[in-house]
């Protein structure tokens with residue numbers, strides 16, 4: 001696989017000959033939704049065995065040509081990341097912990113037998129795109145420019161082995177709230193399906209994990225819920241994570257619990273940031289297993305007072321109701337609680353440059 005010592009290629013820059021007209025862009029930015037609109041440019045970097053990373057370009061966003069035998073189309077050798085650029089209180093623009101996304105991207109690459117990308121090349125690529133398309137950053141509360149770096153196996157070969165050619169790309173999408181606006185707390189469905197098993201790819205951010213989550217997520221939506229929550233594969237008892245976010249439980253005595261990283265859940269950067277922020281607030285936080293039966297019992301007894309989902313797309317979102325084959329239950333008042341709100345405010349204030357960045361998490365781009 002690629003050595004991290006490979007020299008970085010400079011980006012060849014090709015401006016879009018016809019970027020979207022300012023009025024059309026403004027109409028999109030006024031109501032961006034999530035994941036449906038895209039900025040004018042994209043980054044592309046190629047990798048070939050023996051040559052390493054080459055042909056780094058930032059140019060007009062558009063369709064990419066792939067051989068129909070490209071390995072990604074057959075064996076799903078694909079990984080991705082998700083991070084956001086945030087408008088700052090001082091009028092600038094910043095990324096939140098992009099080096100953590102770069103490190104997780106390489107962890108995913110190792111699990112999927114793909115070449116690693118030097119971390120500074122990942123960050124430079126993201127930065128270059130944000131600066132080229134900074135006019136795509138929506139204003140307003142909760143809005144950001146969502147960045148999607150990803151890597152695909154492009155070699156035309158149908159044998160089952162790691163491909164010898166790849167392409168790394170970054171695209172950007174103006175984003176509002178992930179959940180429909182005005183949702184004070186989401187409702188989640190406990191799936192009978194399993195997301196990840198020990199030894200599998202649960203800790204990697206690979207497209208295949210999400211393909212496998214589509215039927216469970218569609219089932220949750222068909223039953224009137226917003227998200228699916230998965231239990232562990234072995235005992236179908238321990239809460240792992242949601243389809244696209246990690247989960248925290250808040251107890252009456254102010255204790256917080258989140259499921260431990262053990263190879264079957266995604267090591268969320270928001271989850272990790274909240275571990276630090278909650279401890280700074282004097283809260284006791286532990287990473288420990290928590291069972292569905294206990295969740296139901298604690299919600300009924302009032303021992304559990306709040307619960308929330310967290311992730312780049314979801315930020316911090318209260319979970320108000322839980323439903324499954326064994327029945328439904330409500331958490332606390334069914335709406336967002338105090339600690340959930342406090343942690344969300346702390347995190348968002350740092351991301352937006354409204355509170356001091358004492359952990360070196362914010363990378364200002366201008």
Ligand code: PLP
Pocket residue numbers: 082241242243244245246266267268269270271310311312313
């Ligand atoms: N879990 C899953 C399955 C996810 O897709 C995500 C989102 O990236 C997360 C957790 C949260 O991770 P992060 O906080 O790094 O966005």
Ligand code: COI
Pocket residue numbers: 081082083243244245311312313314
């Ligand atoms: C993210 O938060 O970046 C994700 O990848 C999760 C998905 C729900 C968009």
